[in-house]
Amino acid sequence: MDYVIKNHKNLYIRLNKNGTPVTCAEHEKTLFEQSKAKNILSNLPKTLKKLNFIVEAIPDIQPKEILNSNAEKCVIEGGNYIVSDQIKQWVEKFGICDDILKEAQKRKKELNKALSEIDKEFINIIHEIEFEGKIDLYGGWQERNRVKENREKRRYIKNEMLVLSSVLKMDFRNLDRNTIDKVVTGLTKRKFTYRVVEEEETESVV
Numbered sequence: 001m002d003y004v005i006k007n008h009k010n011l012y013i014r015l016n017k018n019g020t021p022v023t024c025a026e027h028e029k030t031l032f033e034q035s036k037a038k039n040i041l042s043n044l045p046k047t048l049k050k051l052n053f054i055v056e057a058i059p060d061i062q063p064k065e066i067l068n069s070n071a072e073k074c075v076i077e078g079g080n081y082i083v084s085d086q087i088k089q090w091v092e093k094f095g096i097c098d099d100i101l102k103e104a105q106k107r108k109k110e111l112n113k114a115l116s117e118i119d120k121e122f123i124n125i126i127h128e129i130e131f132e133g134k135i136d137l138y139g140g141w142q143e144r145n146r147v148k149e150n151r152e153k154r155r156y157i158k159n160e161m162l163v164l165s166s167v168l169k170m171d172f173r174n175l176d177r178n179t180i181d182k183v184v185t186g187l188t189k190r191k192f193t194y195r196v197v198e199e200e201e202t203e204s205v206v
Helices: 034-042 085-131 137-168 177-187
Strands: 002-006 012-015 021-024 054-058 075-077 191-193
Touching (some): 002 034, 034 054
Antiparallel strands (some): 002 054, 012 021
16 A cells, blocks of 8 residues: 655645655655655654644545546437326316416406496496486486496406406416427437446455
8 A cells, every 4th residue: 555645735745856855736746655654754854844744545446437427328218108098188188277278368358358448438428428418307217227237247347357367366377288288298208318337346356
């Protein structure tokens, strides 16, 4: 087993061409036998002894090299997968849910537009009443019916919007037919990459 002389700052000792110990970086270090390393350590100059060098053994078994991440990997593909009937049924059910939600969103936009038209109609009725002259009882009854009919239509729209809004506020953001179809399609294109198994080193017994 080889030994080196180093300190806690990863400063090493090597022997120069004259055999004198000098400091160096790790890649320039000198390997010693244990007895020689201890002898050099005990006879270091005072300036080097202040740096708190020690003798440290270097293991005979070096750490295994890290496998090259760019090495060719063995991949197998599953091309014979058949989507089960149960999965197909769930895809269809979730797809229907997605279709219904999209229909609800479209309907809500239509209701918003209809509500705006109803409110405009009400404003027109009010201004007609404001600017018209005196009317008889029958005319008053007709105006009353126009206002009542307008308000009833508005209430029907508001009630439907209330129901749709309460459902659309729920978290269905990721419920999408296309997303579900992609997941199922991915099942038929699954791949498996073989895991790298490192062989353990065994010592031969003589």
